[in-house]
Amino acid sequence: MSRLILGLMTLVLVSALIFMVVALLPGDFARAILGPNATPETVAAFRHEVGLDRPALARYLEWISGAVRGDFGLSFSSRSGNTRTVAEMILPRFRNTLFLAGFAALMAVPLAITLGVLSALYRNSWLDRTVNAMTLTSISLPEFFVAYLLMFFFVVKIPLFYSLASVDAGTPLGERLLRTALPALTLVLVTVAHMMRMVRASIIAVLASPYIEMARLKGLSPARIILRHALPNAWAPIVSVIAVNLAYLIVGVVVVEVVFVYPGVGQLMVDAVSKRDVPVVQACALIFAATYILMNLAADILTVVSNPRLLHPKEGGVR
Amino acid sequence: MTQTASPLLRIKGLHIEGESNGVWHEIVRGIDLTLNRGEVLGLIGESGAGKSTLGLAAMGYTKPGCRLTAGSIHFDGQDLARADTRSLRDLWGRRIAYVAQSAAAAFNPAHRLIEQVIEVPVVHRTSLSPAAREDAVTLFRDLQLPDPERIGRRFPHQVSGGQLQRAMTAMAMTCRPDLIIFDEPTTALDVSTQIEVMAAIRSVVREFGTAAIYITHDLAVVTQMADRLMVLRHGELVEEAPTAEMIATPRQSYTRSLWAVQALHKPERPSDGRTLLEVDHLGARYGSFRVLDDVSFSVPEGRTVALVGESGSGKSSLARVLTGLLAPCDGQIRYDGRPLPARFQDRDRSLLREIQMIYQLPDTALNPRHRIGDIIGQQVTLHLGLRGAARERRVRDLFEMIELSPHLANRLPSELSGGQKQRVCIARALAAEPRLIICDEVTSALDQLVAEGILKLLMRLQAEVGVSYLYITHDIATVDAVADTVVVMQQGRIVEQGTKGDVLSAPRDSYTCRLLSSVPRIEVGWLDAVLSGRSGSGPRAKADDGTVWSSAWLPPAP
Numbered sequence: 001m002s003r004l005i006l007g008l009m010t011l012v013l014v015s016a017l018i019f020m021v022v023a024l025l026p027g028d029f030a031r032a033i034l035g036p037n038a039t040p041e042t043v044a045a046f047r048h049e050v051g052l053d054r055p056a057l058a059r060y061l062e063w064i065s066g067a068v069r070g071d072f073g074l075s076f077s078s079r080s081g082n083t084r085t086v087a088e089m090i091l092p093r094f095r096n097t098l099f100l101a102g103f104a105a106l107m108a109v110p111l112a113i114t115l116g117v118l119s120a121l122y123r124n125s126w127l128d129r130t131v132n133a134m135t136l137t138s139i140s141l142p143e144f145f146v147a148y149l150l151m152f153f154f155v156v157k158i159p160l161f162y163s164l165a166s167v168d169a170g171t172p173l174g175e176r177l178l179r180t181a182l183p184a185l186t187l188v189l190v191t192v193a194h195m196m197r198m199v200r201a202s203i204i205a206v207l208a209s210p211y212i213e214m215a216r217l218k219g220l221s222p223a224r225i226i227l228r229h230a231l232p233n234a235w236a237p238i239v240s241v242i243a244v245n246l247a248y249l250i251v252g253v254v255v256v257e258v259v260f261v262y263p264g265v266g267q268l269m270v271d272a273v274s275k276r277d278v279p280v281v282q283a284c285a286l287i288f289a290a291t292y293i294l295m296n297l298a299a300d301i302l303t304v305v306s307n308p309r310l311l312h313p314k315e316g317g318v319r
Numbered sequence: 320m321t322q323t324a325s326p327l328l329r330i331k332g333l334h335i336e337g338e339s340n341g342v343w344h345e346i347v348r349g350i351d352l353t354l355n356r357g358e359v360l361g362l363i364g365e366s367g368a369g370k371s372t373l374g375l376a377a378m379g380y381t382k383p384g385c386r387l388t389a390g391s392i393h394f395d396g397q398d399l400a401r402a403d404t405r406s407l408r409d410l411w412g413r414r415i416a417y418v419a420q421s422a423a424a425a426f427n428p429a430h431r432l433i434e435q436v437i438e439v440p441v442v443h444r445t446s447l448s449p450a451a452r453e454d455a456v457t458l459f460r461d462l463q464l465p466d467p468e469r470i471g472r473r474f475p476h477q478v479s480g481g482q483l484q485r486a487m488t489a490m491a492m493t494c495r496p497d498l499i500i501f502d503e504p505t506t507a508l509d510v511s512t513q514i515e516v517m518a519a520i521r522s523v524v525r526e527f528g529t530a531a532i533y534i535t536h537d538l539a540v541v542t543q544m545a546d547r548l549m550v551l552r553h554g555e556l557v558e559e560a561p562t563a564e565m566i567a568t569p570r571q572s573y574t575r576s577l578w579a580v581q582a583l584h585k586p587e588r589p590s591d592g593r594t595l596l597e598v599d600h601l602g603a604r605y606g607s608f609r610v611l612d613d614v615s616f617s618v619p620e621g622r623t624v625a626l627v628g629e630s631g632s633g634k635s636s637l638a639r640v641l642t643g644l645l646a647p648c649d650g651q652i653r654y655d656g657r658p659l660p661a662r663f664q665d666r667d668r669s670l671l672r673e674i675q676m677i678y679q680l681p682d683t684a685l686n687p688r689h690r691i692g693d694i695i696g697q698q699v700t701l702h703l704g705l706r707g708a709a710r711e712r713r714v715r716d717l718f719e720m721i722e723l724s725p726h727l728a729n730r731l732p733s734e735l736s737g738g739q740k741q742r743v744c745i746a747r748a749l750a751a752e753p754r755l756i757i758c759d760e761v762t763s764a765l766d767q768l769v770a771e772g773i774l775k776l777l778m779r780l781q782a783e784v785g786v787s788y789l790y791i792t793h794d795i796a797t798v799d800a801v802a803d804t805v806v807v808m809q810q811g812r813i814v815e816q817g818t819k820g821d822v823l824s825a826p827r828d829s830y831t832c833r834l835l836s837s838v839p840r841i842e843v844g845w846l847d848a849v850l851s852g853r854s855g856s857g858p859r860a861k862a863d864d865g866t867v868w869s870s871a872w873l874p875p876a877p
Contacts, residue, residue: 209424210419210421210424210425211424211425211426211427211428213382213419213425214417214419214425214426214427215427216380216411217378217380217411217412217416217417218411218412218416218417218438218439218442218490219407219408219409219410219411219412219413219439219442219443220408220412220438220442221408221442224442228430229427229429229430232427232429232430233427233428233429306429307429308428308429308474308476309428309474309476312474312477
């Protein structure tokens with residue numbers, strides 16, 4: 001419960017920070033949007049229309065109370081007769097981002113856990129070394145480079161996938177998966193190393209415990225020792241690393257989206273920044289912050305649920 | 320030789336090496352060992368004697384960082400020293416089982432007890448899960464665990480240390496193995512729990528005719544458990560004989576020195592009337608949980624007050640109140656005739672200097688990155704304001720007082736033995752020139768011979784500098800060695816206090832009686848005598864409260 005309140009407080013703080021930082025951006029929004037030929041009258045009219053002439057605190061409160069209800073206001077690009085709310089601009093993009101993140105996560109998380117368990121089980125074997133070397137390589141390469149490499153091999157050399165991940169609401173699932181395969185694969189390669197290494201390290205730390213020696217002396221097989229006796233006690237650090245990586249899959253995909261021209265939130269935000277579309281930038285930033293906080297909250301809750309000491313407290317009077 | 324006469328286990332010329340800092344040194348040096356079916360062999364010796372290494376080797380297992388260099392381990396005709404891991408795995412748990420020293424660490428915190436207990440027969444396919452569950456409940460009942468039907472549903476952290484130790488014995492028994500290795504199974508328990516676990520272990524070992532190797536450094540315990548004893552020292556056999564024979568006529572001087580430890584006795588000196596510390600109706604709580612209730616006693620100048628009780632009785636909480644770490648909720652403390660401020664922050668420098676504390680675990684009480692000379696020197700500078708050559712001289716004097724060579728001043732704590740580290744802790748307390756030292760179980764983590772040295776040192780220092788001790792312990796033998804007066808605590812209250820002679824020889828409180836009678840003696844048949852005495856004097860209490868004693872021996876309800 002206290003974690004929930006803490007999460008909410010962080011979110012409020014972050015929203016204020018986002019608002020302040022955006023307000024500090026150099027240049028005048030009205031002039032940037034209306035172009036160099038705008039008369040002072042049109043600038044003033046625009047400022048009045050979007051409310052920039054009112055005090056910052058009032059604007060913040062109005063923005064945040066709208067955001068709570070899912071109303072992020074109007075984009076600066078909307079005109080009378082052609083209104084574009086921020087929500088309707090973001091929603092389809094966010095769906096795309098979630099789809100890509102989910103696709104990548106479904107591959108990356110099981111793969112990372114399997115590789116981590118295997119390399120802990122066969123510590124210092126050729127398998128362990130190979131997995132470690134490969135994941136280290138993939139984490140060391142910049143993601144756009146990984147993306148271009150994948151394109152080179154799987155589009156140019158062996159035409160399996162698409163280099164452009166252009167999808168829209170009407171794309172059927174099968175084709176959608178095929179078109180997003182390369183961006184998802186890129187994301188898998190950059191996130192799996194981090195998670196896999198944490199799984200391995202965390203299990204190896206637990207393997208030094210007396211209850212693992214006991215399990216060995218009970219005559220259990222190495223696989224059973226790792227899966228049943230080591231893994232449940234190694235969860236806490238693994239879960240938090242997975243959470244951070246899942247958040248990264250949603251928030252940190254800007255480069256990958258740009259390389260593959262994928263219509264996600266990251267690209268929308270980049271566009272909005274260059275167009276000085278402040279409401280869109282703010283909304284994107286807030287959604288990203290909320291994602292991070294939510295993921296960490298989920299990790300905290302999972303940690304508690306996976307620890308019997310916290311889930312089943314000592315009963316009073318039992319000594 | 321007939322089949323029945325062939326030994327279950329025969330170890331020949333066993334050598335095991337261990338590695339530390341890249342250097343291999345011998346832990347076990349050419350041990351021969353024979354164990355017959357159904358026989359219980361006791362392995363005794365100080366820490367570092369190679370007992371545990373030998374015990375594990377009897378399973379064909381060596382800890383990581385150890386290696387078997389020579390010798391054979393024949394278990395029922397099969398040489399475990401040369402067996403592959405698959406055939407060892409088949410034996411472990413099924414025919415040879417292991418009971419570890421700390422059940423709290425050896426049970427997996429993530430699973431319920433029953434799941435861990437039945438894992439052995441299920442994995443070895445000796446029985447199916449439902450049958451194994453039923454059998455586990457039977458074993459829980461045999462081992463006198465409370466609520467045997469449901470205790471298995473608990474997680475390890477939800478039951479006490481003594482209950483866990485019995486659950487681990489049940490786990491070892493599930494496949495009815497031919498051999499069980501007990502590695503110090505009662506060392507971490509206090510006396511009244513220890514006697515229950517000892518009785519439980521012995522009855523199931525006898526019931527199923529299991530052979531056992533019982534490893535301990537406590538002679539009195541092993542005397543009750545083993546048919547035959549082997550004394551080990553530095554990885555070599557010192558002496559081997561049937562238990563009764565070895566107790567009656569130990570041949571080697573080292574064995575006799577082990578025997579002598581428990582005989583340490585300090586003549587009691589009555590107080591000369593001056594009181595240093597007076598505790599008056601003291602109470603304290605952690606949150607809403609009351610840890611101390613109406614505690615009153617006094618510490619005379621230059622004398623030792625022993626504070627006795629089992630774990631959870633409030634001994635250490637009292638020490639925390641006296642040192643100002645825990646504020647009392649009622650009552651007061653008078654020190655040297657004046658009220659003692661409740662919090663250490665409110666005490667002035669001279670009060671902080673005069674009351675010092677020595678802890679149970681010297682490993683955690685010494686900063687591992689400070690050199691010994693600095694650890695003591697810092698105290699000298701802080702409390703006496705000595706610097707430079709004067710400080711060096713004082714540190715050297717202190718080294719002499721604790722009988723350590725001044726050459727050790729440049730060492731780090733990790734380069735010292737347990738006993739040496741505890742001496743350094745004593746020197747650090749002495750450096751402040753205190754009038755009262757609170758000793759919290761200072762010898763319970765040490766071997767008997769080392770502990771004896773520490774106790775003698777404490778007594779000599781008292782005679783020389785007239786310091787008073789408040790000595791917290793659960794070990795009655797230690798009380799006999801140090802105390803002038805004794806205070807017995809149970810569940811945060813004082814149940815009895817008086818001079819050592821009165822309390823130890825003529826205890827009035829039933830709890831004190833039980834505590835005293837639970838202290839193992841080096842006498843064959845002591846355990847049987849105590850158990851029959853306890854169960855003969857009344858109807859057996861049901862196992863609900865975790866004890867098997869007659870109701871006459873139960874402590875009064877609080």
